[in-house]
Amino acid sequence: MADLTVRIGxxxxxxxxxxxxxxxxxxxxxxxxxxxxxxxxxxxxxLFLNERDGHAPPRxxxxxxxxxxxxxxxxxGVHRFVAEKLPELRARGATTIVNVCGTTIDEYCEVTRxxxxxxxxxxxxxxxxxxxxxxxxxxxxCSLGGTHDVVSAVRKVTxxxxxxxxxxxxxxxxxxxxxxxEAGADxxxxxxxxxxxxxxxxxxQPKLTNGMGGLSxxxxxxxxxxxxxECRQVVKIPIIGMGGIASVTDAIEFIIAGANAVQxxxxxFVEPLLWQGMIDGINRYLDRHQFAGVADLVGQVKSRK
Amino acid sequence: xxVDVPAVVLANTRLSxxxxxxxxxAPEVARAAAPGQFVMxxxxxxxxxLLRRPFSxxxxxxxxxxxxxxxxxxxxxxxxxxxxLYDAQPGDPISCLxxxxxxxxxxxPPAHAWMVAGGVGLAPFVTLAEALKARGTSMTxxxxxxxxxxxxxxxxxxxxGARLMVTTEDGSRGTQGRVTGPLARALATLSADTAVxxxxxxxxxxxxxxxxLGQAHGRTTFVSLEPVMGCGMGGCYSCVVRxxxxxxxxxxxxxxxxxxxxxxxxxxxxxxxGH
Numbered sequence: 384m385a386d387l388t389v390r391i392g393x394x395x396x397x398x399x400x401x402x403x404x405x406x407x408x409x410x411x412x413x414x415x416x417x418x419x420x421x422x423x424x425x426x427x428x429x430l431f432l433n434e435r436d437g438h439a440p441p442r443x444x445x446x447x448x449x450x451x452x453x454x455x456x457x458x459x460g461v462h463r464f465v466a467e468k469l470p471e472l473r474a475r476g477a478t479t480i481v482n483v484c485g486t487t488i489d490e491y492c493e494v495t496r497x498x499x500x501x502x503x504x505x506x507x508x509x510x511x512x513x514x515x516x517x518x519x520x521x522x523x524x525c526s527l528g529g530t531h532d533v534v535s536a537v538r539k540v541t542x543x544x545x546x547x548x549x550x551x552x553x554x555x556x557x558x559x560x561x562x563x564x565e566a567g568a569d570x571x572x573x574x575x576x577x578x579x580x581x582x583x584x585x586x587x588q589p590k591l592t593n594g595m596g597g598l599s600x601x602x603x604x605x606x607x608x609x610x611x612x613e614c615r616q617v618v619k620i621p622i623i624g625m626g627g628i629a630s631v632t633d634a635i636e637f638i639i640a641g642a643n644a645v646q647x648x649x650x651x652f653v654e655p656l657l658w659q660g661m662i663d664g665i666n667r668y669l670d671r672h673q674f675a676g677v678a679d680l681v682g683q684v685k686s687r688k
Numbered sequence: 689x690x691v692d693v694p695a696v697v698l699a700n701t702r703l704s705x706x707x708x709x710x711x712x713x714a715p716e717v718a719r720a721a722a723p724g725q726f727v728m729x730x731x732x733x734x735x736x737x738l739l740r741r742p743f744s745x746x747x748x749x750x751x752x753x754x755x756x757x758x759x760x761x762x763x764x765x766x767x768x769x770x771x772x773l774y775d776a777q778p779g780d781p782i783s784c785l786x787x788x789x790x791x792x793x794x795x796x797p798p799a800h801a802w803m804v805a806g807g808v809g810l811a812p813f814v815t816l817a818e819a820l821k822a823r824g825t826s827m828t829x830x831x832x833x834x835x836x837x838x839x840x841x842x843x844x845x846x847x848x849g850a851r852l853m854v855t856t857e858d859g860s861r862g863t864q865g866r867v868t869g870p871l872a873r874a875l876a877t878l879s880a881d882t883a884v885x886x887x888x889x890x891x892x893x894x895x896x897x898x899x900x901l902g903q904a905h906g907r908t909t910f911v912s913l914e915p916v917m918g919c920g921m922g923g924c925y926s927c928v929v930r931x932x933x934x935x936x937x938x939x940x941x942x943x944x945x946x947x948x949x950x951x952x953x954x955x956x957x958x959x960x961x962g963h
Contacts, residue, residue: 413923441953452926
């Protein structure tokens, strides 16, 4: 049995397999089907200060080995979350990573402050990368200065681990990884979805009400692997890698590319009970290749030269 | 509690060039199912198509000794996933996740149950009719399709003792016209002290028309919606519908707060898609 634990700042995850934000509700939805305390962590759906309705349906469309979504960050707001969802997450022993959204730096800070006052929140994932809303989020995530400003502002209001979630919709994600590290992030997570579009050729309308959406699923995995690899070359902080992971092989590939932990999103829609198999499979791989722990495999890409 | 079963196709009965009934060996799902619940099925192994598709549980399949051996789906070929299910062969693996969603609440006598089905919207009513029969509730099925070729399984409901009102748009079977025609006439002649609950499933405009009739005649109406769904578990927020709530309207996930809704709570203007 290899050591599966992962250190993210002051937090120790029991294993490197995390449910990705926006793909696992508030976590409690899945408690009827599986023991959610067995996951390395749960990144719950993005929260603003207030409730949001999100975009009108249709909100998803299937694409080759993937899907587009434009949910629009529908959410119950941070106050309802701590009142209605957090107690159950705590009671069930979940490792809760809250995905924090904002239209202003003040909102990111205020949501983080509210969460930091409550037991049961283990880390803050800063959503500066949702491609589906005009205001906030991506405007910070697409600018090095904006990324630095959000992370350093939130750093001042919480002692919880801070994990900016980075967008792939920039030329050089590694520079955003570095900006995050310099601003005091404990880790980074990447990639969010790729801005994309699908059109119905009969109606000539976009298939999504929002027009564009974010592409996820196995279709994006090789690009995400490349980006995690690039970020690993420039930062020392942990990387939580994601982007189309659907199998144990995929998860291991991200770890070798440089991820300390992984998040699984779209694949959970298809196989909501995949978690234990994923954790066991990573363990078996580590044993088979004689790695004492998952940390020893991170970034172990061998040169072909 | 939903389970994910690596089901195999037990039989594929093609009813027409578009419709088939697919029998799946998923007894664990079938045993736990309540009327009107649904399953998410993977129409093919691998990554394409990637997502599962939602289907009402059509029949609970039993062997000669009455033991549950699986469930069936009523499928209409409209896209990639439904075409794969139309072409499925006995022995093919089809992952089946369920049962999911809020079921129908069957009414007890002396109330009557009137089911209104359009095309494949018949699917959730087999299990509802069995539950109503077990309670001794009198039932009527208003069943409409474009033509006689779209209507199946009516004799099953007759065997359970249901009154049958069939309509086709081309007049090839039953009364010519839409299913809401006979429904409107029946509601208009119903005595006020006869309790009737309406249950509807079919194309969105049909369900809306049934909801309007139910409201006009003061009859509680439940509808079973089938919007585009990503996960069926409440994870993705793609299947939301707008409902009236104290303090305004809200988007709720039809996979966990539905698929069965009290029609009077729905904001029909905001509904898209379905069937």
